[in-house]
Amino acid sequence: MTSDFNFQHPPFDQLDSSQRQLLLDQLDIHYFQNQEKILSAGQESQFLFVILKGEVEERADNNDEIFAHYTLDDCFDIRSQFGGYCKHDYVALEECLCFALPSKVFRQLAEVNSDFADYFQNDLATRHQLVESRERNKNLAEFILTTIDESNVQLAVVIDGDTSLYQATKMMREQKLESLLVDYDGCIGMLTGTDLLHAAVLTQQSLDTPVSQLANFNLISVEQGEFLFNAMLLMTRNNIERVVVKQQHKVVGIMEMAHLLSLFSTHSHVLALQIARADSIDELANAAHTLNRLIENLCNNGIRTLFIMKLLATMNEQLIERVFRLCVPEQHHNAICLIVMGSEGRGEQIVKTDQDNGLIIEDSYDWPEREQQLQAFSDALLKLGYPPCPGKIMVNNPAWVKSQSDWTSTLDSWVESGHGDAAMNMAIMFDAHAVAGNRSLLRKLKRHLIQAMHQREVALSFFARPALQFSTPLTFLGNVRNEGIDIKKGGIFPIVHGVRAMALEQGIEQTNTLERIEQLKQAKVIQPEHAANLSEALLLFFKLRIQQLSDKTESYHHIDVANLQRGQRDLLRHALHVVKKYKQSLAHHFQIRDY
């Protein structure tokens, strides 16, 4: 019995052992037949139900609207627990076994344990925080509990004690090493770059001095198999940057502070350096490959979604900028502006997305090698693993390479027509973000677009309309099980596009959706608490998508709800409600009827 009630998930994990016992003592188990009505609208609730088996549907009492589905470990009906009546009917979709906790006991627990109560009374933003803060602790714990093994030790290069200062320096430089081990008659010493520098510059030793005179033989070491954390403590305590890793008195490698820290922050700064230093497409390809691994690593380590997205956006931007510099000579850069669009423009991609890019050229700037160089740029990106855009929104397509005045007139024609492709292109262009070249070219164009749309209510209303076209999949556990939901259509797109339309209306120049929401909040277009919930909902969708990605499922827009943990399912349900409410307010805001 004790093992059946799941205390792993919030909010029940907040209860202490005596409160858990109280809860267990007061539970009953109720059985419901298929299609049996468990709670009726207007009824006062006597129990909080936690599902042990089966599925339950929450629907309006006139049967015409379905609000939510509940399954294993979900609880209902929370609203009516704090006095008040059930707002909807709850019906068993199949046979159900539910734990029934008397409402009286539930309220008693909520009274004595404020953390437990908070969970039910908080809005999405706070609830999300509760879940994430716990996950973060887990990550830290994982880091601390990692042990030193082959995968995180750097192999040490051992040189003979007679090697000269000059040779050692050359070797370090060629092999890009920070330190060497020196074998001097069986004694092992450490030689670092700093040691060499001191010897050569400060004490001005001759270049053929044997390194055995420079190395430090007083080594501090850790055993392989010890905790990483201990290695870190050892270095901090002794104020050193590296320790030797030994296995049964034999040196197996070196552990450096920088490397150790990067195991935690997973190479992000190293990668940025790698990109900045690259002189060829091949070197960049290397960096691009590392980027993929980095993202995977970060996801697996459960780093915050926002951080991953920002990091990926920055890295991608640097990569693309670097490629552009390598393909298009510097002299042209002042007269042109490379822009990225779509999710990349908004800085919201979580994988390396398609190449969505275009070019703005100053009026009457002559540049004969333009076509080959742009083609080379597109090819190089392809080589780096950015697949071509299916819609051909790429700089090797003349439709997306235009002079400033051509762009202006194109924008005008889009605004004028306002339908289908034109609206889509407008949306793409409005998300554009300058990556390389003269950024003011894009700024001017955007201002023009905002100006053109200013006060055109009908056009704006048409523009916003697609945000409402997909229904919000609140019934995600419908009778067809394992169908899952399309998180892009159901959650991300309505928010991104709705916010985009509002930003266009308000003349907000930011491209990132979260930043747009912030600006809209400051412009008092969206109320603060709605803004917070909207941002959290969007972040949650991104996060779920990232998780999906690491699960290696075929489509990462597709969320398999049944496999989510209860806490996350709860959040998802809440977030989809936020989307639904937002769509209603969007319809109202832009006067869209009959969508």
Next chain:
Amino acid sequence: MLLRGLYRQLYSHQQRHSPYHYLYEPAPVGELVALDFETTSLKASEAEIVSIGAVKIVGKQILHSQRLDLKLRPGVRLGATSIKVHRLRHQDLQQGLPPQQGIEQLLEYIGPRPLVGYNIAYDFRILKRYAKQLLQLQLVNQLVDVGQLYADRVHLPHEGMPANQDLAHICDALQIPLSARHQAYDDALNAAMIYLRLQFGPRPSAA
């Protein structure tokens, strides 16, 4: 069935002035008690009860909050094999109730209600022995064996094929979460869930 009715009337008459008369009254409609014992032996004639788990079923609800979960102090040393099965050592049971007190509590809890369990006839034989020896009572409760109930309900692909009455198999077929087994109360609760599922749910099919 008829015989049981006659016995019930007989004992009811015999006990008409005793405090145990309630045992022979008609059972409240829709109420049953799921029951399981952990014992020192598998022989009903000599097994001693070490723990009792019982839970009332009222309509479609299992009243876990009113459960009975008792440990009894055994009269003899426990056999090593039985300790392995239910994981109750001798010292764990020294805090237990004297058998008579435990049985009195149990009878008061059960009353005239039908008993539900897996292989319930075995537990009932032991209970009858205890009731007779300690309290000079004859028990006449109706029995519902969930294994038998399953065999009666399950749809088999071939006529006359014996149904698999193994508890793990039943739980699996009915998709009932099987909790940590071999604790009297968990087993009783399990039987209660199987009973509700078979009594009110659709006919299961042996896959």
